Amino acid sequence: MDNFSAFLSFMAFVLLLKQILIVDGISDTTKDDGFMGILGAIVDNSSRIGKEESVAMQIAVEDFLNKSNRRLDLKIRNSQGDPLQAALAARSLINTDQVQAILGPQTWEEVSLVAEIGSKSRIPIMSLADATPVWATELCTFLVQASPNKLKQMEAIAAIVQRWEWHQVTIIYEDKDFSAPAVLSHLSDALQEVGAEISHYFAIQPFASSSLSEELQRLKGSQFRVFVVHLSLPVAVELFEKAKIMNMMEKDYVWIIMDPFASLIHSFNASTISSMQGIVGVKSYLPENESRFQDFRYKFRQRFSSEHPEEVNHEPSIFAAQAYDLTWTVTLAMSKKKQGRQQIISNILQSDVDGLSGKINFTGQTIAPAHTFQIINVIGESYIELGFWSDGRGFSETIAGSDAFKSSMNALGQVFWPGGIQGTPKGWSPPTIANPLKIGVPTTATFKQYVEVEVEQDHLGNNIFSYKGLAIDVFKATRQELPFHLPYNFLPFDGTFDALVEQIHLKNFDAAVGSISILANRYQHAEFTAPYTESGLVMIVPVRSRTREKAWLFIKPFTNAMWVLIGATSIYNGFVIWLIERNHCPELKGSISNQVGTLIWLAFSTLFSMNGNKLNSNLSRITMVVWLFMALVITQTYTAKLTSLLTLPQLEPTVVDVFALQNSNAMVGCAGASYISKYLEKVLHFRHNNIKNFSRGDEYAPALRTREVAALFLDLPLAKVFLAENCKSFTMTGPTYKVGGFGFAFPRGSQLLPSVTQAMLKVSENGTFQHLEQNMLASQKCMDTDLEDERLSLRLSPSYFWVLFVFTGGTSSMALAIYIFCAYNSMSMSEHNVIWKLMMAVMKHWGNQRGRFSRKVSDIAQTTPTNSPNATEY
Template identity: 35%
Template sequence: MKRTNLLAKENSQLTRSLISFNEVLKPSILLSVFITFLLILSNGVEAAASTNKVTNIGAIIDGTSRTAKEEKTAMEIAVQNFNSISRNHKLSLHFKNPQADPLQAAYAAQELIKEKKVEVIIGMDKWEEASLVASIRNQSQVPILSFAAPARTPILTSLRWPFLIRMASDGSEQMRCIAALVHFYNWRRVVVVYEDDVFGRESGNLALLTEALQEVGSEIDYRLVLPQLSNLTDPKDVVQDELIKLQKRTESRVFIVLQSSLPMLTNLFGEAKKEGLVGNDSVWIIANSIASFLDSLNNSVISSMEGTLGIKTYYSSNSSFKKFEALFQKTFKSEYVDEDNFQPGIQALRAYDSIGVITQAIEKLGSNTTSPKMILNSLLESDFIGLSGRIRFKDGMLSDAPTLRVVNVAGKKYEELDFWLPNCGFSDTLYVDEDKGRCRNSDGGKTSGGLAGPVIWPGDLTGRDPKGWAMPSAEKPLKIVVPKRTSYDKFVTFRTGEERPVGFCIDLFDEVVMRLNYSLPPVFVTFDGLYPDLVKGVYNKTYDAAIGDITILSERAELVEFTQPYAESGLSMIVPLKTEDTTWLFLKPFGLDMWIVSERLHSNLTRVVVVVWLFVVFILTSSYTASLTSKLTVQRLEPNFSDFQKLKNDKLNVGCENDSFILKYLEDVLGFENDKIKIFDLENDDTFEKYNIAAAFVELPYGRLFLDRYCKSYTSTRSTYRFGGFGFAFQKGSPIAADFSREILSLSEDGYLTKLEEKWFVPVHGCSRTSATNNNAESLSLRSFKGIYIVSAAISAICFLLSLIRLLRNSRPHQVADVHLLSPGSGFRATEKFYYGEQTRVLRRASTFAQALDKDARGSPKWKYVSNFDNF
């Protein structure tokens, strides 16, 4: 029993000893294992450190802007992706914030090079920062990848900044795209809007836009320059004042926003909407620098921009982009919780691709990355398809122009419309084959000069495109000025007691307005002055338009926008008529040689020839009859002067209406002396006598109207000096002028203008416009044959006198023989009876006297009848 107890006690002690040993041994084993692990890990880190190379990259971005936030997030994602798959090379990013100051950017670059030993510097969204950093760091020979590029590439850029690489293109294609939109919709004048800064950053893009607009026939009418937002205490009031000032100075409503910060953009559209500038017939176009942030705008801001067109850099939404997009949104949302939108823009994609350029260069060089020149050359040799598009360089910048796409803000989102292709214009597809200068879509799409798809415009505009102009309305009608004093009131005039004018021009205006696809409420005012002053009233925006007989001249066309001319115009010279004398008209059908030609017949052969000539005589007789008929039945009217040169040489007075243009033309072009030019009103036919003038110089339409009334007394010479015609005048750049021109052409083609002329310009009876000389057929009268009557009467009188003289001469011997039978007055009485056709009776010797006469008749070859007077 005791032994048993003893053994149990010993076993108990042994167990306690083993437990104590295990408790002591366990911590020792754990400690030894931990030490061994640390040694292994330390050796592994040292081995990795000895095999991995770290490339330091400096990033200079403004950390407060949305652009900088996107770029920073994208670069961090790119570096993480590279470091996770690279075994022997790592990237390290070092950020600096220049606070939008180029000098601070240059100082930050210096710090990165000296302290962080960076081998590449990326960032710098502003060209001023990039160029200054590149200029200062040329001596350090550190390659610089800039996210900015100048609007115009400076001369010898590669020589000035040999280590500067631009991850961007210039703005030429974007400005061409905007100009193409302006041209397609026929917007002649635009307003450019941009936020100013101390560096005048938008001056280059502004110059490019100006040139692009000039190439398509448009121009910048007004520049709305907004102060930098950081300098304003109340930006809303400043923007409102600028918009009110704009409305007073221009009627253009095509706004092109080149550059603006997002807060300023919010104020701009908010105040513009209050002022009614984001409504019907208004157009808003935003450049790529703003359109790229449409994805990041909140709903209230983007809804105020409804109808806006934007030029946005296109990028493909492929699988690589979708992976990046998901990672970007997750990272961006966790880091910037105050942001409303987490969609990456083109700036983020470009920043991500910039890291790709560096990693490709590193992998290509391997361990030989000590030379900055080798790194630079390797960077410039990059060629790959990135998230932002194809990445390859030429002359230190991206060689491929960005693919642009037009977007249209609709509601709280935007719709993508057509692409802009540099050589083909707008296209609804990217797949375009260029063959011999012609563009053809390979997938059946269309290329055109404008947008193919439907566009949502500002306001409630439907059924047509906006005019881009402050269009008239019931509250603000079209203010039209008409001349009070016109040469002829049939063109336009105000009748007593009527508020609305009447005339040819008013009827034409009403017909055009009726054919337009928009309302145009007018209000008419009179102008009592000269036409040049009336045109200047439209130019200085006192009036919206001028309607009347306004001559289109080059100097006037520089001030206002003229419509297509509705009537031709030129300088016409009106002179009194010189009527042709018809007394000897019957001699004119034949010349002198035809009247005096004669020949004697000598043989039978000659008589045969005469038979043939009888046929010729018939023809000559018919020709004479036709020619004489024409000369007698058609009045030939000739002007006293057919050439103004004779008027000048003879120093005769000429007249013109009270128009400074015609007066100046007569002096400067035709060379008339001022004292020989009389000012008159060509209304009545006594004007020439009243002002003692030999000719009147008037415009062609006035001359025609004058001849419509007085064609019997005056005629006009053919117009050899042409002008631009009569037209309506609108303010420069007004789209209404183009619409009127189109409708006037249509009215001319369908004959409406002719009918309107027949209504208002009816010639008086007996006058016609069919000939410039107004040749009119008249009835024949005795006066038409006056010449031949005179000749016939003269020959008859001469023959009568000759017969009487011979009669008296032959009867004289018998009168002497019978003198005792005749009384002293019998000779006179015999002559009197002969004149009145009575018979003379001779007493007692009548038979003997008759026999004597009969004998004389048979023997004399001269007198056939000398019998009684009734036989004569």
């Protein structure tokens, strides 16, 4: 009894140990050395990819058995594309079938749930999804990305776009597709590398037929005709069937497809293929000519046609080959005896297998990405193979030999495009009347001569905008030179020119017309036509006016104050000489009118002649000599100044170059919110505090006239307008700094841009632009007046001669004082009394009795002796 109990205990221990080993993933091979274990798979048998994967996995297990005589059970579950069904299938495979690894599913939504279940049981999950997040493999060590990502495919598409010089691409993708963000990001980057961009992102809602028709109609109304399609098989088929009905598979349309759709073209029936004529596809490369693949292909077609007779084509795709290779790789990893689950995944990641689809190896928990793709062209009942594209090598008609690869798709065969054309599609269509070009026009231009937006209200109170100016005229003339009709609508934009260009990038405008400077930083938002104006940045400064020849030119050398002072000094000196010499010269006596005339003649004759009558008094001689010296200096200066006004140029700039402005620490002006301010600071090295920005064009001239700024910097086209309005006050001086001229802005990569640029060049070459510009400048009325302030600043004032005036005035005054002093001392007491009475009379009657004062002077003079016996001669 004890022996029997011991035997039962031993058997129970053995059974328990066996169960523990099975749960831990270690196979009991004592009974059957050829049995390796159980492998699970989750596929979507409702899809073509799932059907191919299922058949390929079964063939791989059979081939491995035939080659190694090792048996493996393959348990396949159908998820029907439902993540919940996939999760239930995974739980059944792990708990019921006790699989050691799971292949699939194909979508990330399914993989995410299966991986969570698998990680808890430490079961390797070999994801066949197009893309698995890096964080997922880092978080779950039992999750392996077993389907190579095809993001390099985006570079192949960009190379095709570059070959035919298309610049705007519309991407059509499936909403809620997890792989779409990565695809869109890589495609956008690849297109930017070749000078193109994604103009529209078009997300399709699966199984929303009415919405699809509406969106296609909207795309049809757009001028862009290059479409890149990233869709699942059923959605893509529906898209092209509707596009065919809507005449979007005609001339000038371009359709480019990628995986997974491109690799399944072979599975379509004739009716579906007929709606896809002219499509260019980029599909994963499959070495179909190798003997191993040919053997697999034969087996696949037999089994596939047997299991899926509803399918019209039984050819394997890249997805069948990848499923075969993955099954073989995992089976090989499990072939080693007594391997735990951790060791199985380690063996998988160390694999180095030559598979049907290429080399199978892993980096981390991710299989090596695909680098070679095949270019196909759908035509007839199937497609033709144009050639290949490989990362880093380019295009080639054959895959063998690196020397055959070229950077351009010109190396490939003839492409047949939608509509049956063999030439290069434009990839765009001009705007239509139903969908005219939306052109933004700035309302904040400082010079209305180039662009002006006026608004009026109709009888209903609606705003009606009108647009005029040179930029508008040039655009209209350019439009007339286009080889096609171009409908358009002008739309006002109240904002800076930079903001207007950004609106083009944001798709709010299709173009912008105005005095828009072509700048490097604006190219990140838009592209520009060739400049329609002269390019350059110039400096405008006030001018010093040279007086023009007029009837009163002779008085211009001296200021008014100078003339008054000369006259006053002459009269004063004449009076002094007359007073001193009157007792010696009978001609200086007589009636009052005669004496006044003599005094005036004596005062001014000394300015023009040194040959006056002989003077008798030393005091008058001294006065005359000093006055003659001053008269000589003044007359010579006057002659020289008058000569210069008659012979020198009329105008000259107040500043000749930038260095003079910088050295004088002068303020300079420019248009506000423009690139000129930065140019002045960073290129011409003006201090930031010395740069004044003006918000309005009418502020420029007053600031220059009042010397608020010493110079103004403007674009050359605007400088012409400014000088036309201010033709006398200012001038251009210094060098012309090379910057971009004015151009029209269009979206980056616009297909319309080359045609508009060519038409604009015709406008310039046939003289139309010159005619428009001359008319615009001729219509500007010069608003300047004579530059009195500048001319006055150039005339000679008393400040230049004050020393001479003081000298001659002081000399005359001293002579007069000496004469009066000596005459007073020689008078008798009665004469002193007479003088005293005379002074009192002057003080008493000066204000309001001038006539009476004159008679009193006459009476006193008659009682005064003519010659005093005590008078002394000097």
